[in-house]
Amino acid sequence: MPSKDKRALIADPTRTPACEPADARPAAPRQDGTRVALDDALDALLRFGAALLRSGATAYRTRESMILIARALGHDALSVGFTTGSITATLRRSTDHATMIREIEPHGVNARRIGALQQLAETVGPGTTPRDIAAKITAIEAAPPRFSHVETAAAGVACGAFAFLNDGGLPEVITAAIASGIGQWLRVSLMRRGLNHHGVIALCAVVAAGLYAFMTLPLTRLGVTTWHHPAGLISATLFLIPGFPLVAALLDLLEHEAVTAVTRFASAVTILLAASLGLSLVIAAAGLDVVSQPPLAIAMPAKLLLRAVASFAGGCGFAMLFNSSGRAVLAIGLLALGANELRLSLHDAGMSLALATLLAATAVGLVASLLHRRLHEPRIAITVPSIIIMTPGLYAFKMIVLFGQGRVPEALEAASLFAFVIGAMGAGLASARFLSEGWRFADPPELRPQAGDSSDVAGAARPRNRSSIR
Numbered sequence: 001m002p003s004k005d006k007r008a009l010i011a012d013p014t015r016t017p018a019c020e021p022a023d024a025r026p027a028a029p030r031q032d033g034t035r036v037a038l039d040d041a042l043d044a045l046l047r048f049g050a051a052l053l054r055s056g057a058t059a060y061r062t063r064e065s066m067i068l069i070a071r072a073l074g075h076d077a078l079s080v081g082f083t084t085g086s087i088t089a090t091l092r093r094s095t096d097h098a099t100m101i102r103e104i105e106p107h108g109v110n111a112r113r114i115g116a117l118q119q120l121a122e123t124v125g126p127g128t129t130p131r132d133i134a135a136k137i138t139a140i141e142a143a144p145p146r147f148s149h150v151e152t153a154a155a156g157v158a159c160g161a162f163a164f165l166n167d168g169g170l171p172e173v174i175t176a177a178i179a180s181g182i183g184q185w186l187r188v189s190l191m192r193r194g195l196n197h198h199g200v201i202a203l204c205a206v207v208a209a210g211l212y213a214f215m216t217l218p219l220t221r222l223g224v225t226t227w228h229h230p231a232g233l234i235s236a237t238l239f240l241i242p243g244f245p246l247v248a249a250l251l252d253l254l255e256h257e258a259v260t261a262v263t264r265f266a267s268a269v270t271i272l273l274a275a276s277l278g279l280s281l282v283i284a285a286a287g288l289d290v291v292s293q294p295p296l297a298i299a300m301p302a303k304l305l306l307r308a309v310a311s312f313a314g315g316c317g318f319a320m321l322f323n324s325s326g327r328a329v330l331a332i333g334l335l336a337l338g339a340n341e342l343r344l345s346l347h348d349a350g351m352s353l354a355l356a357t358l359l360a361a362t363a364v365g366l367v368a369s370l371l372h373r374r375l376h377e378p379r380i381a382i383t384v385p386s387i388i389i390m391t392p393g394l395y396a397f398k399m400i401v402l403f404g405q406g407r408v409p410e411a412l413e414a415a416s417l418f419a420f421v422i423g424a425m426g427a428g429l430a431s432a433r434f435l436s437e438g439w440r441f442a443d444p445p446e447l448r449p450q451a452g453d454s455s456d457v458a459g460a461a462r463p464r465n466r467s468s469i470r
Contacts, residue, residue, distance in 0.1 A: 053082075069120075175211075180239050241393040335386035362428040391422070
């Protein structure tokens, strides 16, 4: 059973009498359609929750949306619990109740599906049946990706932008874009065949990094140009970085959804390990160094302009990979441009990278709180893609590769930078939520007892107040 602080009551359950006659017997099960109706509603609710969580939404937002649907269906109480691989719910109506569990497939990222499912939860009205909800979920899940025909180009643009932002020059940008685009095409093709996800990640890392080395090493040995290999090589594999799940896990932690957060963290770490394995194989075979890299010599006005272009292009590229809407792609690109320029400018002025990231992520969250309703997009589908360009993927891969090479001091330095910057990204979005809604921890309006409910009676149980970071 979920713990008391995880129960989200739609209306307070009827209190059990203090005592019963000694010869009291359990009531016989009702033979009408109430039990069938509860089972049908639970099945639809669990299918909805699993689909929303699997698309990348936070656990808190998933629970809140399920409660909205349960209230619209006329039920009295819903309790939801998450485990590492399943979701459990108990539904009550009058004196009848039912409990059901559903397994959850591995989490992914689909901004379009998050928005459609949340809209479904907010528009369910009286008269809607569980069968209607199930049919709408089927239609949402069957919708094709918006940018399937340009996924390869989107990954190439995003990783090429990362290469420049990581101090790579034009050769690194071009080669990283080509290698990552081919790697993304291979990943999509193999995943459609139902192959093991982590094996596909490792193979794609080998292919992307190998293509980069194949294109660059011959020219380097001929002395044609000087290559900034760490920026280009690692950026060629950054399309494999699980930035969205990492940020969503941090938001889950701030909402006391520890089980879901740990599950997401574990999944992200295994993906990083798989990608680092493939990258390490190429580094060992090609004899490349991922640490030593000269700074990129470029005039500051040109650097600021190119950095803005790279931030915009990277934000748009990742928004396409996350299946955002067309209007959201443009908004995300502009937010990424402004926020990343702010972050890097503060860092150039002497501020630590983690603190600069915290301020930039907070700015993204505040602007997104004004934009997401006008764009008809969920908040998380605007905020998280906008700050993915800040993900310290370079440090993440350096950390694992250097640990594997036994270079512990350098690996610890990369690990600390990675941890602080990732933490700053999540903390910035959380701070923006607090600032935009006031410094309070209150139940969302739809969870508060209605006038006249039994929860208004003195001594009735109330759910613990929770914040509403989404």
